[in-house]
Amino acid sequence: MxxxxxxxxxxxxxxxxxxxxxxxxxxxxxxxxxxxxxxxxxxxxxxxxxxxxxxxxxxxxxxxxxxxxxxxxxxxQVDYPRDCQKLRELCTNPGDLRNGVYVIQPEGLTEPFEVFCDQTTDGGGWTVIQRRIDGSIDFDRNTTYYKDGFGFLNREFWLGNKYLPYLTKGEQVELRIEERRNGSNFANFSYQDFQISDENDRFRLKKLGMFQNNGGSKTDEMSSQVYSEFKTSSESNCRNSSKGGWWFDETDCNKANLNDDFYRNLTRNGLLPYFEMKVRPFNRQ
Known part of the structure; x- marks a missing residue:
């Protein structure tokens, strides 16, 4: 086929x-x-x-x-699945699906695109939007790179801001963030209503929903960033303390930024981080 x-x-x-x-x-x-x-x-x-x-x-x-x-x-195949969860729903044997790169087309987008699907974590159906594992990809980039996406889907990458509004609109979407250090589980937490606005509104963090700590000692650092525009560090008031692009809380630059400098700001006590951000429809699990 x-x-x-x-x-x-x-x-x-x-x-x-x-x-x-x-x-x-x-x-x-x-x-x-x-x-x-x-x-x-x-x-x-x-x-x-x-x-x-x-x-x-x-x-x-x-x-x-x-x-x-x-x-x-x-x-x-008349239509591409709109996300990784829909791909799972369409499968005769969803348990046989492997993690990997697939083609999806969310409602409203005229062209399909490639994503990495996590089909094993907590029931699967996750569309991965970001991953940091070894610092091999430079995340200190301009707004055009963050809009279009960069990196490699099987390694480190940012999916692209232009896709996030389509992946998070129309229904309640859960954001799951996993953080590990040197291979061990460190934290696993989620927000139950993640939504990003379109480019006209500068890819603003419109919603996050309820914070849920699923494991580890992580505290909520993102709720104060709701309504923030997506900016690169050079555009924000946090340019002296952070790198990369994020929804900065410019009143407190110590809040979460998972796109920060890998070795200078994310590596702690010599322990290299592993970050992964992924989304899934909250009511289609």
Whole structure:
């Protein structure tokens, strides 16, 4: 299967694709098209999703002869799932889903995009919007980078402010934040009604909801940042004490900033941090 412009890929009926190379070779033979590296990455993601979760419905093509009808299936995927939770809901066996990169398209967006889905933590269905693990990606960037996103979805990244309004509007969305140091669980906490405004309102932190400490000794440091615009440190009053972009509480620059300088401000007592921010619809768990 391939999500082409028509969302159609022809597969020989009964043929089993036991590895990706065979799947890709078959697609090349059928399509007779030049395939770019990005195409290969997309095809691989779709292949893996098919192996793990057959959420498409097979249907016969009706405008071909009987012989051809007997030989092929046409698979159609009309819409992309709007988030990682919807992907899970569409799966026949959601327990078989693995953590990894998938393609989603939230309501209102004209184009789909890639995200990292956490399908194992607390029931799965999480769309990861940020991860810090080793300081390999510089988070001290300008507003354009933060708008479009940067980094690598399988490693360190910021998903992109332009996607956050679409992931957090229309229904109550939970924000979960995990913090570990040197591999051990340090803190796990959540906010039950996370919402980000659009670019016209400077990606403001509109809502957070109730704070819940699920483990560790973490206290609520973000509620005072509600209504704050998303700014880079160079734009804010916190430029002398913080780096990166965040919803700064400019009256208290010591509040949370998970995009701060990795080694100078986030590493404590020699313990390297691991941060991950992820969202999931609160009422569709």
């Amino acid at each position: 391939l999500f082409t412009s028509g969302h159609i890929f022809v597969v020989e009926r009964g043929r089993k694709y036991k590895d990706f190379s065979l799947f890709l070779t078959t697609w090349r033979e059928i399509s007779s098209q030049f395939i770019t590296m990005r195409d290969i990455m997309t095809i691989q993601m779709i292949y893996e999703a098919l192996i793990l979760c057959m959420f498409v419905n097979p249907s016969y093509q009706t405008d071909v002869g009987q012989a051809d009808t007997e030989r092929v299936f046409y698979y159609r």
